[in-house]
Amino acid sequence: MKNLSNLTIILTPVYEDLESLSILINKIDNLYENIFFIIVDDCSVENKITLDTLSFGNSSGEIINLEKNLGHQGAICFGLNYINLNYSNYTNIVIMDSDGEDTPESISLLKKEIESNDINLVVATRKTRQNSISFKSFYYLYKIFFYYLVGYKLDFGNYMIMNRKGLLELLSVKDLNIHIAGSVIKSEIKYSSLKIDRGQRYKGESRMNFFSLVLHGLRALIVLNALVTRRAFFYIPLLLYGCFFVSNIFIYILILHCIFYSFLALYKNNLKTN
Secondary structure, rough: OOOOOOOOOEEEEEOOOHHHHHHHHHHHHHHHHHHHHHHEEEOOOOOOOOOOOOOOOEEEHHHHHOOOOOOHHHHHHHHHHHHHHHHOOOEEEEEEEOOOOHHHHHHHHHHHHHHHHOOOEEEEEOOOOOOHHHHHHHHHHHHHHHHHOOOOOOOOOEEEEEEEHHHHHHHOOOOOOOOOOHHHHHOOOOEEEEOOOOOOOOOOOOOOHHHHHHHHHHHHHOOOOOHHHHHHHHHHHHHHHHHHHHHOOHHHHHHHHHHHHHHHHHHHHHHHHH
C-alpha cells in the first residue's frame, strides 16, 4: 500500500474529454500543493488518457484505464475501491467531475469545512445552476417527488470530500456503483453540506438531459429501495382512505403510485441483470 504522506487525493472520472481534464488539472496544480490525482478513464477510445497525453504539472498522480465502460457512477466507485486497497495516510479524498462545473477554487472551502467540524464527509450543494428554465423546473419537481418517495432531500451530486472513515462507510453500501449521492444517504454517514456556485463548463455541452435525469433519479431510488418501500406501505392506507371518503382523484393517485413502484422494481431487476 502506497503512503501518500498527507496528500489530498483528487478523484476524477473522465470519458472522451482529455481537453477539459487537462484544464482542470492545470488549474488545481496552480492553486494547491500536496495534491495527488487519480484519474479513472472510463474506457475512452478516441481520447485515451495516458501519461503521454496528460501532465500532472508539479503534482503527482495515477491514471487508471478501465477495460470496460462502467458509466460515471461505476467509474467513481471503482476509483474509491482502488484508493482503499492501494493508498494510505492521505488527508482527504475529493470527488469531482473534470468538465469545469465543479470548480477547483471551491476545493479549499470543502477542505476547511471537513477539517473544522467533527464530520466524515461534506457534499457540495448548488447555489446557482447554469441550466435552462425548463430543466431547472423539472429538477425542482424531481426533488419534491424524491422527498415524497424517500423522506430525504437530495440536492447534491458527486462533488464531495471525505476522510478515510467516510470512505470506509461509503464503501459499505452495496449499490454504491449505481448512485453515489443516494449511497451517501443510505450509509448514514455523518456529513454536512456546503453551498457552492456551479462553474461554467470548459468546453462542450452537458450530456445531462431530461431523459438522463429521469434515469439518474431512478437509480437513486433503487439504492434507497428499502426507504421507498417503507414509505410506499405508509402511503397506501392514506390513499385508500382518500379513495373512499374524500375524492375519486385519490383512486388515480393510488393507481399511479402502484404503477410507479412496479416499474421501479422491474427497472432494478433489469439494471442488476445488465
